[in-house]
Amino acid sequence: MTRALATVAVVLLLVLAGCSSFSGGTPTSEATPTPEPEPVSTPTPTTETATTEPTATATRSADDPYADPASDVLGWEDGYWYDEQIDVDQSDGLTDAELAAYVGRAKARVEQLRRQEFTRDVRIEVLTREAFAERERERSLEGPEDPEYNRWNNQVWEALFVVDEDADISRAFDSLGETLILGQYFRGEDALLVVSDDPERPVVDNETLVHELVHALQDQQYNLSAPQYDPQTQDAQLARNGLTEGEAEYVTTRYVELCGTEWDCVTTPASNRPTPDYSQLNLGVVLVVVQPYGDGTAYVHSLVERGGWDAVDAAHADVPRSTERIMHRRADDEIRPLSVPDTARNGWERYDVADVADEGADTAGEASIYVMFWYQGYRYGNEVIDRSTVLPPDAGRYDTYNFTSAPSQGWGNDKIVPYKNGEEDGYVWLSTWDTERDAREFHDAYLRVLEGHGAEQLADSTWVIEDGGFADAFYVVRDGRRVVVVNGPTVDDLGDISADAR
DSSP, X not given: OBSHHHHHHHHHHHHHTTTOOOOSOOOOOOOOOOOOOOOOSOSSOOTTTOOOOSSOOOOOXXXXXXXXXXSOOTTEETTEETTOOOOOOOTTOOOHHHHHHHHHHHHHHHHHHHTOOOOSOOEEEEEOHHHHHHHHHHHHHHSOOOHHHHHHHHHHHHHTTSSOTTSOHHHHHHHHHXXXXXXXXXXXXXXXXXXXXXXXXXXXXXHHHHHHHHHHHHHHHHOTTSXXXXXXXXXXXXXXXXXXXXXXXXXXXXXXXXXXXXXXXXXXXXXXXXXXXXXXSOHHHHHHHHHHHHHHXXXXXXXXXHHHHHHHHHHHHTOOOOHHHHHHOOOGGGOOOOOOOOOOOTTOEEOOOTTOOGGGOBOOHHHHHHHHHHHHHHHHSOOSSOGGGGSOTTOBTTBOOOOOOTTTTTEEEEEEEEEEETXXXXXXXXXXXXXXXXXXXXXXXXXXXXXXXXXXXEETTEEEEOSSXXXXXXXXXXXXXXXXXXXXXXXXXXXXXXXXXX
């Protein structure tokens, strides 16, 4: 759980505003823009948006309103009330005493906004960016090395035309973390890490602190290590993040709105912001991972508006399993089950790797399919969809981006099943759509993706890309509301990978 991509979402917005490809330059990164505070009547949620408090709010003395309560209550943590003024100035970094006060009051404010109680301490650790990157490399080495999984995952992202055959999706994610992380909560450890240039006199971004403390609260209230928070497909993982990251961003947005109106807040020096080298980042991957922060915030806002924090609690009990649910508030039980028969022959076989869904498959989902079409224009100059709509002119404070387009809407379900044969790779991608029109729009847009990479049509349903990072053969056919894509190194391989292409 990281604040990284919440910040990425803001600087990415500045990049996307021009909707142009990089030409080797690195955009300048400003401090994260803070929304203009809107007038609010009270920092305490109304009865329509607050659940029954698990711990009573103390009756505070008029003579000494900041006196410690007799027992732990909402809005008070580590000796600080949520509305208490603290003497903290981080223009020259934070002392240990300032950091303790800063974190204690922030926890109290998270409690007050979220109407839930911290039940355990949260440990704060500060690292430089270099030390954080080194720790991330060490943590990745601690786990079992699984080159088969990496190869399998590369096929999923290649199917989306975001990561080509010469790239590595794991490196794309490493670059994201090493370049852009500002804070991270480690589930199950009650530990929060923040990145600062000087750990001895750290600077801690205000919004980062609040965002990560919400994750700590979620972990204490719901147990983020529970199985429902560990889905196996890309779409379900993004949907889970739509809830967890969306809730953290929603609370952080409410916090920002109260700063300067009802609350005194600690100023974060602009120098603490990273200046990313965008030439090292894959913006398609970034946009996929950013999606939960925008759509998820709006999703959580809709839950609170409709049913208060009880509705958010209910969502944690039934964690969303599709980005479609996050984007369109559509019930997951409408997802149609989907199976891809294994008809491979002549040495072609599915991957046998752990921690993936049945049939060795992944599910891209509506959000990732949208990014596939968007990225073609951004990276390759192939305008499959209107990229400018990713930044809607009527965006509200809870919904920064628009991830909808005609060829990605109407998603019913999909499965990407990678195959291998020695050193060769291929895949079958089956998708189903709500209507035949939806399927036709996806099918036609997908063919425009192939054409953008120079594909030559050899038969009614067969195309070949001769060179480049996606050089392969493709079989693409629509049958009613179903679209089948088969990919392989050569046309002959297509029939060996799937009976659909024979």
